[in-house]
Amino acid sequence: MLKHIIKLLPTIILIFFSTLTVAKAHNHFPITTKSKIMIERGKIAYQNYCVSCHMVNLAGAENWKEMDEDGHRKAPPLNGTGHTWHHDDQTLHAIIKYGLAKLVKNYQGKMIGFEDNLSDKEIDSVLAYIKSFWPKEEYEYQINLSK
Ligand code: HEC
Incomplete structure (x- = not known):
């Protein structure tokens, strides 16, 4: 029996490491713009949940660097x-899922989370949609950041 296991050891080790590689490959970051379907799905979610603040074409609020009438930051362009x-995918995913309220202590602003409305997959799709607007250089920089 033991002899058998020893004989099989290289195979067992191989299987173990290939599972690890597969697990890594299934990590959904970095999110790319390769899937047109994903981008289309993200666009729908964006129009439902984000456009009211971040606006069409993801341009953000007018004079977004200024404060709004409540003294909060305005929605930035995406x-x-x-x-x-400048943020990696993990951070962006968390901002959208949990909102800054759960990430920043005593946060008073308006970027709430969408975990009740959007699945992880939908959040990834929104990110793919957002990235489809980025110039090549910014896109590639951020992809490297997210690896
Ligand atoms: C009620 C208005 C509002 C809605 C709706 C909203 N956001 Fe925001 N968002 C903001 C504000 C305001 C900020 C800036 C946060 C701050 O600094 O307080 C922000 C920040 C962000 C950031 C960080 C941007 C950066 O450059 O650091 C991301 C990413 C983001 N929002 C994505 C989304 C997505 C995706 C949706 C839809 C699922 C969404 N937001 C919906 C108001 C909103």
Whole structure:
């Protein structure tokens, strides 16, 4: 019996490591713009949940660097002209899922989370849609950041 196991050991080790590789390959980050279906799905979710603040073409609120009438920050552009591409996918996913309220202590602003409305897959799709607006350089920078 033991002899058998020893004989099989290289195979067992091989299977173990290939499972690890597969598990890594299934990690959904970085999110790319390769899937047109994903982008289309993300666009629908964006129009339902994000467009009211981040606006069409993801341009953000007018004068987004200023405060709104409540003294909160306005919605920034997500189209690559702001700083969204400085954050990796894990951070962006968390901002959308949990909102800044759960990530920043004593947060008073308006970016609430969407975990009750959007699945992880839908959040990834929104990110693919958002990234489809980014210039090549920003896109590639952020992809590397998210690996
Ligand atoms: C009620 C208005 C509102 C809605 C709706 C909203 N956001 Fe935001 N969002 C904001 C504000 C305001 C900020 C800036 C947060 C701050 O600094 O307080 C922000 C920040 C962000 C950021 C960080 C951007 C960066 O450059 O750091 C991301 C990403 C984002 N929102 C994505 C989304 C997505 C995706 C949706 C839809 C699922 C969405 N937001 C819906 C108001 C909103």
